[in-house]
Amino acid sequence: MKASGLGTACVALAASTLLATSAQAARADRSVFGTTPGGQSVESVTLTNAKGMTVRILAWGAVIQQLSVPDRHGHVDDVVLGFDTLAPYLGKEPYFGASIGRYANRIGAGKFTLDGKAYQLSINDGAQSLHGGTTGFDHKLWTIEKVTSGPEASVTLSYTSPDGEEGYPGTLTARATYRLNEKNELAIDYSATTDKPTIVNLTNHSYFNLSGALSGKSIMDQLLTIPASRYTPTDAGLIPTGEMRSVAGTAFDFRKPTRIGARVTDGHEEQLVLAHGYDHNWVLDRQGSGLSLGARVEDPATGRVLEVWSDQPGMQFYSGNFLDGTIVGKGSVIYRQGSAMALEPQRFPDTPNHPNFGSARLDPGQTYMHHMRYRFLTSAK
Numbered sequence: 001m002k003a004s005g006l007g008t009a010c011v012a013l014a015a016s017t018l019l020a021t022s023a024q025a026a027r028a029d030r031s032v033f034g035t036t037p038g039g040q041s042v043e044s045v046t047l048t049n050a051k052g053m054t055v056r057i058l059a060w061g062a063v064i065q066q067l068s069v070p071d072r073h074g075h076v077d078d079v080v081l082g083f084d085t086l087a088p089y090l091g092k093e094p095y096f097g098a099s100i101g102r103y104a105n106r107i108g109a110g111k112f113t114l115d116g117k118a119y120q121l122s123i124n125d126g127a128q129s130l131h132g133g134t135t136g137f138d139h140k141l142w143t144i145e146k147v148t149s150g151p152e153a154s155v156t157l158s159y160t161s162p163d164g165e166e167g168y169p170g171t172l173t174a175r176a177t178y179r180l181n182e183k184n185e186l187a188i189d190y191s192a193t194t195d196k197p198t199i200v201n202l203t204n205h206s207y208f209n210l211s212g213a214l215s216g217k218s219i220m221d222q223l224l225t226i227p228a229s230r231y232t233p234t235d236a237g238l239i240p241t242g243e244m245r246s247v248a249g250t251a252f253d254f255r256k257p258t259r260i261g262a263r264v265t266d267g268h269e270e271q272l273v274l275a276h277g278y279d280h281n282w283v284l285d286r287q288g289s290g291l292s293l294g295a296r297v298e299d300p301a302t303g304r305v306l307e308v309w310s311d312q313p314g315m316q317f318y319s320g321n322f323l324d325g326t327i328v329g330k331g332s333v334i335y336r337q338g339s340a341m342a343l344e345p346q347r348f349p350d351t352p353n354h355p356n357f358g359s360a361r362l363d364p365g366q367t368y369m370h371h372m373r374y375r376f377l378t379s380a381k
């Protein structure tokens with residue numbers, strides 16, 4: 001698999017796609033989504049292709065606010081949770097569709113050391129630092145740098161985080177580029193540079209429900225595949241213990257398509273009890289350093305299929321355990337446990353405190369890159 005390719009199915013699609021492109025090139029439309037209480041205008045860019053797929057990205061948090069795809073009969077539904085207006089995105093909300101930084105997932109007690117110096121990050125999740133701290137990249141106004149239409153419609157956004165923000169060293173300049181093509185693939189490329197040694201882990205935190213975000217259905221009947229033989233169990237604070245445990249014979253084995261709800265209520269599985277369901281990082285069975293499949297979800301009812309591809313080593317699968325009915329989202333739908341799932345390709349949580357997890361370090365002169373792809377297909381009945 002080459003970094004640019006998404007499998008043989010793409011080759012099969014190529015001829016029809018070529019026919020479609022010149023007359024019906026993908027389009028990017030820029031407009032104002034809302035205004036902050038401080039009077040800042042928040043723009044959105046909507047990417048549309050000729051295959052019925054639409055994605056709206058906000059400058060606030062580089063959030064995916066809407067992602068609409070056809071089902072097996074061509075019926076288009078929005079499949080991500082979120083809000084219809086800007087105001088709820090500005091308040092406390094669980095990272096709907098957001099770009100997460102500087103460090104996706106948890107860092108134990110918000111502490112790490114780099115070159116012998118101890119750093120303390122802001123604590124915002126019990127005793128831990130989660131998704132970049134109190135005000136992460138999800139709650140920043142990003143700058144829209146570039147918008148293109150053509151065979152691919154795209155938007156590039158950037159955010160520069162000052163040295164010391166949320167306790168992280170170095171001025172970090174992050175970029176997110178979203179690209180939609182005519183094969184119903186949304187590419188997200190994150191990059192970052194720094195002026196001092198630091199740590200970084202960027203990802204997107206979309207909550208998917210392939211039945212449709214307005215359907216009111218649970219994700220529990222959807223089939224999940226995660227090509228991973230091991231996962232990283234956690235302590236009660238959801239910090240990895242450092243172990244990489246085999247999934248064989250456990251509720252964590254998703255190597256074959258499995259109903260999400262099949263084992264989620266198994267109270268004999270201590271790890272599910274601790275997290276109130278799935279909220280764990282899988283160690284992907286990867287080969288090479290390019291893009292590989294990190295997760296596949298299929299909704300048997302609508303036939304919608306999502307594949308998540310990435311070049312990162314881990315996949316956080318979160319079954320929406322903390323959605324407790326207190327949030328009313330798009331179309332006035334109440335979000336409850338199991339209303340959606342997040343699939344977050346990433347470096348392993350708390351990597352800076354586990355030498356066996358690799359490194360999350362970024363030095364001046366280097367460029368951090370995370371290439372990820374959401375690929376939408378349909379299955380036959």
Ligand code: BGC
Nearest residue numbers: 094095105279316318322342
């Ligand atoms: C974490 C969950 C957390 C959720 C929203 C996920 O990435 O794994 O523990 O509740 O984000 O905050």
